[in-house]
Amino acid sequence: MTDKNNLSPVERIKTGSNGLRGTLKESLLDDFTGAIREDDQTLIKFHGMYQQDDRDRREERVAKKLEWLYSYMIRLRLPGGFLTSEQWASLHEIAENHSTGVIKITTRQTIQLHGILKSHVRPTIQNFNLQHLDSIAACGDVNRNVTCTSNPSESPLHQVVYELAGKISEMCLPKTKSYYDLWIDDELLIDRKTEEDPLYQDRYLPRKLKIGIAIPPNNDVDVFINDIALIAIVEDDRIVGYNIAAGGGLGATHGNEATYARLASLLGFVDTEEKLLKAVYEIITVQRDFGNRSDRKLSRLKYTIDQLGIEGYRNEVEKRCGFALEPAREFKFEQRKDRYGWTRNHEGKWFYTLFVEHGRVLDIEEYPLKSGLLKIAETGNVNFRFTCNQNLILSDIREEDKAEVENLLKEHGISGYTEKASALRKNSVACVALNTCSLALAEGQRYLPVLVTKIEPILEKYGLQDENITIRMTGCPNGCGRSPNAEIGFVGTAYEKYNLHIGGDRLGMRLNTKFKENIGEEEILETLDKLFGIYLQRRYSEETFGDFSYRYLQTQK
Structure with missing residues (x-):
């Protein structure tokens, strides 16, 4: 545990933030700058945003004696990476009206919009809210977007882990209502009793935490790079439990040998969803209590595990859970790439996985991808699923609707681009x-x-x-x-x-x-x-x- 006298400045910002509110309201009302106050730049992350600037234009702005061109990136919370056609069409409009227009699919199965000016932040979030979408805890020292396999060939097991991703996400949401009174209602909805947070307290986590769920033989989520990695164990076409691993994370710092990339280590197996949720919760509380809060470069769960030892970490988790983890079960991964093109699931519904280079959905003259996807969304006959490889799956298409979608894919060059792109x-x-x-x-x-x-x-x-x-x-x-x-x-x-x-x-x-x-x-x-x-x-x-x-x-x- 970190000495309370040796905490990083970020720890002071969190505990003194009045439920992650800080002075964000005042920062947003300040028309003299496109930026927000320094402490608020930390707090806004917990609301799913980063303050950024256009680095290509820094020199130009400085030469004109102007401040940097500040803007904001907003990241949605989409456990399992799913949008309806109506939500996609709305996302298209929001991107056009408030951001650079580019819809970015991330490696964590969600969406980011960049280039949002300060005056557009609240309208953007309010428009998301109308579609029952939010950016709560998409960034910051909390559990981030929960990922799960999006491979349609894994149905109906996919639906099981998709629902589990949603349950974990809800369980790990901060209890503060600051997101709603800052961005939605413009009123102070504070009630300290309802905001008491047994998971995060007022300290939140030492650093971000990531959770992913995979169904062997497909490791399309890159499960072992997560702080908490869950591997479904399948017998007779049903999930009988989950292996739990912990301590993954790929970040490091140049020249700092104390930092390193690490894959998650297996902790054990649980045979019920109830035990799984309890184990995930307590893995997080151990990290909350034992993680490094003085040096943020050493604050991820991987360093806590290596400090306590895998046995020590497991023992602490089991003590808090009130039950022992069983030995991990055998499993085998055979691939982690996306399956491009058409696939049919057990219900007879069709899925089309299209290649989106680095997740950038935009229109260029020879390839109107964004416009084509809007046309497809406007049919109302598809859902949109995102993969951890930054690609997009048009899903749940009925047999009678497939031809229309197929024609739109061809008309806009989408299927042709996917087919022609090289394996590399x-x-x-x-x-x-x-x-x-x-x-x-x-x-x-x-x-x-x-x-x-x-x-x-x-x-x-x-x-x-x-x-x-x-x-x-x-x-x-x-x-x-x-x-x-x-x-x-x-x-x-x-x-x-x-x-x-x-x-x-x-x-x-x-x-x-x-x-x-x-x-x-x-x-x-x-x-x-x-x-x-x-x-x-x-x-x-x-x-x-x-x-x-x-x-x-x-x-x-």
């Missing part, structure tokens, strides 16, 4: 990075598509173009694009410079290793050309690039 491109993930992320050291989603275009002919040269190699890029070492567990991972170090990591496995069960440091595009392409050539010559039968790279790295020591 379909297995790529990137974070937002520049121009809005304040932590970015290099490009992410704006550059990886360009780099992939230059890597594709190298793969073709070796006949490797159909290999489903996972390639991921983050603009800094915080890991939002999940590059540490890709077969090829890029971590930004400076503008146009990256660390190149290789050797992660294709299933998300092994982290990669840094191979080259602080290199630019020319050296990246030269290095990959050499590696692909060696891979073609020396690989075992059916050996993935990640497994080969891991083996190759052992020979280089």
